Amino acid sequence: MNYTFQFGVLNDYGPYLAGGLWHAWWTSFPAIIFSTVLGVALAAMSMSRLWIARGASVVFVDLFRTLPVVVLLIWIHYVMPILTGVSLSPTMSSVIALSLNGAALACEAFRGGLEAIPQTQVQAAQSLGFSRWKVMRYITLPQAFFATLPSLTNVHITVIKNVTVTVLIAVPEVMFRAQELTVQFFRPLEFYTGAAVLYVALIWGYTILMRMLERLQKWQPI
Amino acid sequence: MATDLIATAATAPAAERQAFIRIRDVRKSYGAVPVLNGISLDVAEGEVLVLCGPSGCGKSTLLRCINGLETINSGDIAVDGRSVSAARTDELQKIRLSTGFVFQNFNLFPHMTALQNITIAPVKILGLSQRDATDRGRQLLERVGMAEKADVFPFQLSGGQRQRVAIARALAMEPTLMLFDEPTSALDPEMREEVLQVIRQVHHDHGMTMVVVTHEIGFARNVGSRAMLLDGGEIVEEAPARTFFASPTHERTRRFLRAIVNE
Numbered sequence: 196m197n198y199t200f201q202f203g204v205l206n207d208y209g210p211y212l213a214g215g216l217w218h219a220w221w222t223s224f225p226a227i228i229f230s231t232v233l234g235v236a237l238a239a240m241s242m243s244r245l246w247i248a249r250g251a252s253v254v255f256v257d258l259f260r261t262l263p264v265v266v267l268l269i270w271i272h273y274v275m276p277i278l279t280g281v282s283l284s285p286t287m288s289s290v291i292a293l294s295l296n297g298a299a300l301a302c303e304a305f306r307g308g309l310e311a312i313p314q315t316q317v318q319a320a321q322s323l324g325f326s327r328w329k330v331m332r333y334i335t336l337p338q339a340f341f342a343t344l345p346s347l348t349n350v351h352i353t354v355i356k357n358v359t360v361t362v363l364i365a366v367p368e369v370m371f372r373a374q375e376l377t378v379q380f381f382r383p384l385e386f387y388t389g390a391a392v393l394y395v396a397l398i399w400g401y402t403i404l405m406r407m408l409e410r411l412q413k414w415q416p417i
Numbered sequence: 418m419a420t421d422l423i424a425t426a427a428t429a430p431a432a433e434r435q436a437f438i439r440i441r442d443v444r445k446s447y448g449a450v451p452v453l454n455g456i457s458l459d460v461a462e463g464e465v466l467v468l469c470g471p472s473g474c475g476k477s478t479l480l481r482c483i484n485g486l487e488t489i490n491s492g493d494i495a496v497d498g499r500s501v502s503a504a505r506t507d508e509l510q511k512i513r514l515s516t517g518f519v520f521q522n523f524n525l526f527p528h529m530t531a532l533q534n535i536t537i538a539p540v541k542i543l544g545l546s547q548r549d550a551t552d553r554g555r556q557l558l559e560r561v562g563m564a565e566k567a568d569v570f571p572f573q574l575s576g577g578q579r580q581r582v583a584i585a586r587a588l589a590m591e592p593t594l595m596l597f598d599e600p601t602s603a604l605d606p607e608m609r610e611e612v613l614q615v616i617r618q619v620h621h622d623h624g625m626t627m628v629v630v631t632h633e634i635g636f637a638r639n640v641g642s643r644a645m646l647l648d649g650g651e652i653v654e655e656a657p658a659r660t661f662f663a664s665p666t667h668e669r670t671r672r673f674l675r676a677i678v679n680e
Contacts, residue, residue, distance in 0.1 A: 415572040417527045
């Protein structure tokens with residue numbers, strides 16, 4: 196190996212590279228929110244008495260967890276404008292693609308959490324006069340939330356990692372900038388290592404945040 | 418035909434019309450396994466009916482059918498003149514408002530404190546203000562001897578304490594009928610008495626109609642007005658509680674009572 200490390204380039208261009216994190220976060224954060232909200236709704240639908248709601252949930256989940264994110268992203272950004280005449284900014288397309296994929300994954304996480312709640316909880320609530328919707332709203336969902344948090348964290352991590360594929364449609368996040376700088380300075384090792392460190396730091400920070408959220412649970416299942 | 422039925426209902430004998438719970442030829446099976454084989458019985462208002470029987474005899478299923486937690490295959494169950502078995506979902510919710518159910522395994526909501534367990538239904542279902550529900554909740558906790566545990570989560574309570582909170586939770590809806598499904602079976606012997614005492618107190622204070630599935634003979638004899646042995650999904654024997662436990666007429670009942678005394 197006769198590569199000479201010159202991490203000095205990071206002194207000059209590190210801030211620019213790190214600036215990509217801002218774009219990475221503002222693409223993944225809305226996607227995290229949308230995928231979580233949509234995931235809860237889809238999980239609730241999957242337990243509905245209406246076959247059409249259950250069916251819609253299954254079709255959505257199966258479609259968007261089987262579609263590779265790259266295909267979905269390219270399709271939304273380059274194909275949809277041909278069909279609809281509406282073209283979206285790279286960030287907007289990315290948020291949509293990551294949200295749809297994330298929602299399918301989040302739905303499965305929530306569904307697992309909801310199905311783990313004993314049926315006796317539902318019966319206890321029903322015996323007090325709760326409707327199916329109110330059982331979900333006040334009894335099963337709040338309990339499932341904490342049970343789901345660890346797997347929900349995994350879903351969110353996947354969403355953040357998927358931001359790196361937005362390099363394909365030129366969202367100026369860390370990977371895009373690393374590529375840009377590498378082409379200019381022929382320093383792949385320094386810039387891609389820098390990108391790796393930045394993403395690890397972002398995701399690690401996020402998991403710490405989620406662990407703090409897990410600790411807010413004051414009760415224990417019985 | 419339809420007019421005949423209405424005419425029959427209108428001219429039904431007074432006793433039958435007054436029955437608070439009216440169960441007619443109820444049949445239920447889980448798949449091919451029959452659980453209830455044509456049960457008919459009436460419970461008058463204010464009466465405490467004790468249901469006994471070996472496990473798998475259908476006593477818990479019957480209780481759950483009265484609250485519409487299980488659906489029946491045929492027959493009819495009516496509570497306070499309203500059919501449970503023919504009720505739509507929203508009607509069933511209304512009927513359940515006036516029926517309290519106490520489960521063998523308490524089934525408290527683990528993510529709520531003792532007080533929240535009691536106030537959630539009055540606030541979210543009856544539309545009481547949080548303040549009124551809290552006041553009422555604290556009074557109920559006091560009544561079941563749990564006042565100092567108001568802000569404790571269920572996992573921090575003993576079995577007997579959990580069951581007392583569960584009884585308070587049911588009482589918070591001011592039910593006219595209480596259904597108890599083996600309320601002390603999951604408890605250590607020394608905790609059973611504290612729960613039975615609460616149930617006695619509730620009966621004494623409210624005089625509400627109760628159906629109790631239990632094997633606590635002493636309790637059943639004192640509080641129960643009538644007792645019944647179920648076996649194989651059928652009523653084997655039915656008598657005033659004291660007679661039932663003192664001098665049962667059926668050999669099956671004698672065998673059953675001997676078995677639970679020797680437990």
